[in-house]
Amino acid sequence: MESSGVMAAEAKKESNISIVWRRLRKNKLAVAGLIIIALLVLIAIFAPLIAPYDYAEQDLTNTFAPPSREHLLGTDDLGRDELSRLIYGTRQSLQIGVFSVAIATVLGTTLGVFAGFYGGKVDILLMRFLDIYQSIPGLLLSIALATSLGPGLNNAIIAIGVSTMSVYARIIRASLLKVRSMEYIEAARAINATDFRIVMKYALPNAIAPLLISITMNIGNSILAASMLSFIGLGAQPPVAEWGAMLTAGKDFIRTHGSLITYPGIAMVISVLSFNLLGDGLRDALDPRLKN
Amino acid sequence: MIPVLLGVSLLVFTIMYFTPGDPAVIILGPSATQESIAQTKHELGLDKPFGERYLEYIGNAFLRFDLGKSYFTGRSVSDEVLVRLPYTLKLAGLAILWSIIIGIPAGAIAAMNQNTWKDNATMFGALFFLSMPAFWFALVLVMIFSINLRLLPVVGIESWKGYILPVISMSVGGAAGIARQTRSSMLEVIRQDYVTTARAKGQKERLVITGHILRNGLIPIVVVAGNSMGTMMGGALIAETIFSIPGMGSYMVNAISKRDYPVVQGGVLVIAICFSLIMLLVDIVLAFVDPRIRAQFSSKKKKGSAAKWKAAA
Amino acid sequence: MKEAEKLLTISDLTVEFTSDREIIQAVNHVSLDIYKGETLGLVGETGAGKTTIAKSILRILPKPQGRTKSGNIIFNGTDLLSLSEQEMRKIRGNKISMIFQDPMSALNPVVSVGKQISEAISLHQKLSKKETKELAIKMLEMVGIPGGRYDEYPHQFSGGMKQRVIIAMALACRPELLLADEPTTALDVTIQAQVLEMMAKLKEELKTSMLLITHDLGIVAETCDKVAVIYAGEIIEYASVEEIFDNPLHPYTLGLFGSLPSSDGNKEKRLKPINGMMPNPARLPSGCKFAERCPHASEECRANEIELADTGEGHVVRCIKHSLVKEAR
Numbered sequence A: 001m002e003s004s005g006v007m008a009a010e011a012k013k014e015s016n017i018s019i020v021w022r023r024l025r026k027n028k029l030a031v032a033g034l035i036i037i038a039l040l041v042l043i044a045i046f047a048p049l050i051a052p053y054d055y056a057e058q059d060l061t062n063t064f065a066p067p068s069r070e071h072l073l074g075t076d077d078l079g080r081d082e083l084s085r086l087i088y089g090t091r092q093s094l095q096i097g098v099f100s101v102a103i104a105t106v107l108g109t110t111l112g113v114f115a116g117f118y119g120g121k122v123d124i125l126l127m128r129f130l131d132i133y134q135s136i137p138g139l140l141l142s143i144a145l146a147t148s149l150g151p152g153l154n155n156a157i158i159a160i161g162v163s164t165m166s167v168y169a170r171i172i173r174a175s176l177l178k179v180r181s182m183e184y185i186e187a188a189r190a191i192n193a194t195d196f197r198i199v200m201k202y203a204l205p206n207a208i209a210p211l212l213i214s215i216t217m218n219i220g221n222s223i224l225a226a227s228m229l230s231f232i233g234l235g236a237q238p239p240v241a242e243w244g245a246m247l248t249a250g251k252d253f254i255r256t257h258g259s260l261i262t263y264p265g266i267a268m269v270i271s272v273l274s275f276n277l278l279g280d281g282l283r284d285a286l287d288p289r290l291k292n
Numbered sequence B: 001m002i003p004v005l006l007g008v009s010l011l012v013f014t015i016m017y018f019t020p021g022d023p024a025v026i027i028l029g030p031s032a033t034q035e036s037i038a039q040t041k042h043e044l045g046l047d048k049p050f051g052e053r054y055l056e057y058i059g060n061a062f063l064r065f066d067l068g069k070s071y072f073t074g075r076s077v078s079d080e081v082l083v084r085l086p087y088t089l090k091l092a093g094l095a096i097l098w099s100i101i102i103g104i105p106a107g108a109i110a111a112m113n114q115n116t117w118k119d120n121a122t123m124f125g126a127l128f129f130l131s132m133p134a135f136w137f138a139l140v141l142v143m144i145f146s147i148n149l150r151l152l153p154v155v156g157i158e159s160w161k162g163y164i165l166p167v168i169s170m171s172v173g174g175a176a177g178i179a180r181q182t183r184s185s186m187l188e189v190i191r192q193d194y195v196t197t198a199r200a201k202g203q204k205e206r207l208v209i210t211g212h213i214l215r216n217g218l219i220p221i222v223v224v225a226g227n228s229m230g231t232m233m234g235g236a237l238i239a240e241t242i243f244s245i246p247g248m249g250s251y252m253v254n255a256i257s258k259r260d261y262p263v264v265q266g267g268v269l270v271i272a273i274c275f276s277l278i279m280l281l282v283d284i285v286l287a288f289v290d291p292r293i294r295a296q297f298s299s300k301k302k303k304g305s306a307a308k309w310k311a312a313a
Numbered sequence C: 001m002k003e004a005e006k007l008l009t010i011s012d013l014t015v016e017f018t019s020d021r022e023i024i025q026a027v028n029h030v031s032l033d034i035y036k037g038e039t040l041g042l043v044g045e046t047g048a049g050k051t052t053i054a055k056s057i058l059r060i061l062p063k064p065q066g067r068t069k070s071g072n073i074i075f076n077g078t079d080l081l082s083l084s085e086q087e088m089r090k091i092r093g094n095k096i097s098m099i100f101q102d103p104m105s106a107l108n109p110v111v112s113v114g115k116q117i118s119e120a121i122s123l124h125q126k127l128s129k130k131e132t133k134e135l136a137i138k139m140l141e142m143v144g145i146p147g148g149r150y151d152e153y154p155h156q157f158s159g160g161m162k163q164r165v166i167i168a169m170a171l172a173c174r175p176e177l178l179l180a181d182e183p184t185t186a187l188d189v190t191i192q193a194q195v196l197e198m199m200a201k202l203k204e205e206l207k208t209s210m211l212l213i214t215h216d217l218g219i220v221a222e223t224c225d226k227v228a229v230i231y232a233g234e235i236i237e238y239a240s241v242e243e244i245f246d247n248p249l250h251p252y253t254l255g256l257f258g259s260l261p262s263s264d265g266n267k268e269k270r271l272k273p274i275n276g277m278m279p280n281p282a283r284l285p286s287g288c289k290f291a292e293r294c295p296h297a298s299e300e301c302r303a304n305e306i307e308l309a310d311t312g313e314g315h316v317v318r319c320i321k322h323s324l325v326k327e328a329r
Helices: A002-026 A028-045 A082-118 A120-134 A138-149 A153-163 A166-180 A183-190 A195-231 A243-253 A259-286 B002-017 B023-028 B034-044 B050-063 B077-112 B117-130 B134-148 B161-190 B193-200 B205-243 B248-258 B261-289 B291-299 B305-312 C050-058 C085-091 C113-124 C129-142 C159-171 C189-206 C217-223 C241-246 C251-258 C299-303 C322-328
Strands: C006-019 C022-035 C039-043 C066-075 C096-099 C177-181 C209-214 C226-231 C234-240
Touching: A002 A028, A002 A259, A028 A082, A028 A259, A082 A120, A082 A153, A082 A166, A082 A195, A082 A243, A082 A259, A120 A166, A120 B002, A138 A153, A138 A195, A138 B002, A138 B205, A138 B248, A138 B261, A153 A195, A166 A195, A195 A243, A195 A259, A195 B134, A195 B205, A243 A259, A243 B134, A259 B117, A259 B134, B002 B050, B002 B261, B023 B034, B077 B117, B077 B161, B077 B205, B077 B248, B077 B261, B117 B161, B134 B161, B134 B205, B161 B205, B193 B205, B193 C050, B193 C096, B205 B248, B205 B261, B248 B261, B261 B291, C006 C050, C006 C209, C022 C050, C022 C066, C022 C209, C022 C234, C039 C050, C039 C217, C050 C066, C050 C096, C050 C177, C050 C209, C096 C159, C113 C129, C113 C159, C129 C159, C159 C189, C189 C217, C209 C217, C217 C241, C226 C241, C226 C251, C234 C241, C234 C251
Parallel strands: C039 C209, C039 C226, C096 C177, C177 C209
Antiparallel strands: C006 C022, C006 C066, C226 C234
């Protein structure tokens, strides 16, 4: 009985994925976002092969060089090749996005499972905590956490991850509460399935759609947040080639060499926009009701 | 409300408490003797246990509005905050105002022209602005309008012109978010039966949109606007450092780099309190907009409905 | 049937919906007459196109998707489909009103019920604010709601009370025609009778004609003068209530009666549900649309479009085998 039900559920999931994929493919902007993300991943992986120079290689005799054949986008205040730094920067941005969201998802899911599954006092306590947590503006919380952890890219990633986890906690909790009240959970209890199995089997799959949308959208937001931390000196430290840090360094030369803030900014907009386009596309594909 | 503020202060205090590095060493410099470090610690009350320090801190903060002294200047944090907070609130307030003025009509136009080029262009534009680091946009604006065109001042707020660039740079993200929310909540309402009822009464299309569709879609929009006030205050911190505005931002960013913790802690706490007050205001506005929420309020004055909507959004 | 004045004449109405590149034929060449003071029942199952007909009369079809492809809707001598939007607005809620199926969602949740009635009044009548409110209160009282509840909101009313509010709103401008789209389907059975009775009474008082959309033959028997049975967007039978009940000629109409439980204590007679489902309106079959489910269907039925045939006494039916049906009955 149970195994046939699981198989049916699996078959349904399979077809669901293909339905979502088919819908997603129709959305040209989402596909464009996906392609750009794939390119960014490739660039990040093969950065040492693609980049003409090392990101930290200085040439103090050739600072602020205009674009030339040797330096396609010119050089910065320390004579470092701008293009190479942009290429290496892809690595940092993707890392920031992926790792901070991973931290947030794991923390948030754990909290949400506790709150939604145990309910009662645990739930009330955790929800109160999240209320308090969310009454501190996100960026401010990241700043406080990053200050406490100290400057550096890894600490910035942790700070952003920790400060954005409440969204995931709420999604998981909501889905758990919904599932808890459904009859098939009663049925699962009746056949003596363990609590943990119930959670894994029924509640999490239900939460996957909203979770996936939040994850995709938050990768972009995390990249933005990290750049802000870099801007106030809490993010990536020199000589790391991170776009936010490059912007911050370039800010001092805004009157004379605007290109130093233009290029990293454009790179950041393109990558964040790609994640957001994909996120929007996923939302429409996973929940077409929202679109119409 | 009060439990939330106490919770916020505990959270902020705890984060700062676990910050590595001895404040006494930061103040006195690395060459200080063990003795003088111990003495400074004692003077600052840093040798007391966590609970006692926290109680003392919130006691001072909430009862006497005393947030401690800066490690470096020795000046009262509360006094600084009183001078600086108005600038930050003014910036954030202006920015949220503009976000609403631009965001709601843009979202409404998109919703009423769903799946046409107007809709697609507005929504792509909104997503584009949401994908942009606000401080980068501020720098680009400075480059164009202050440095190249020389139309507006680069820094400072001596005249109203000084507010233009910071407010624009801060409001585009908020406007984009509000436009997206307006569109989706209007589309949700547009198919409701009561909209058809309004049309069947012979109501003018414009009034169907404003009086029935927008009015019902307003609830999530108000929540998003309230939430973006939090983002705005975060954004104000950044904008202030770029445009050299003497608000909370420049004060705190400076303190962060010097590890002047009382300033950071006080600043975060004050802004969090402001944000909590704004969320309370959002709840009141919601009750004003929606009689169902009003009824909920009067029957059981429990649980912020804003939090509920936030969870739903 | 007595000679009465025609209030509304629908001729050859065809309505299409477009969705995801599919074209759905919601209403196909429908013609109807409603006489003054008369109640016409429009009967059929969900998705047959009943609501679409009512919405096309008021021209409030869902905007980008639905459109009237052909036909005329003559109301008091003017073709509604040729009016400008502005002229049409003067008719909506004034000369023709509509009551919707689901009272739970047909009222704006953030506007007080009184204001919603006043809105309908002030759109069409030049009254002072005070007079408007007085009239709205009078309307509330007319449907059995104390006027003191003027400032209350929809969530404070039960389903039946909400439907009364909607009826008050629809009748506020004394319309000549009332389109009632399953006005009692969403209500409890006990409330249904109350609401129907009240509607019948008010209709008499105000001398309003009515198009009553329903799938409940009991309601038809109680309230209607004539009945049009609709299937897959087509009228398949049209006659007086007596004729339809005593002498149903279309197998589908017959099937509708067969799926009614009888109350005469005859337990031997089992319910006879109609087999199968209505055809997909995006891919309607040629010939008789009901052939698929019809016990009498033959090749002939599927070959050509079936025309409405007059069997006398104003009883028309879209079935070439109706005499056979009559015998088999």
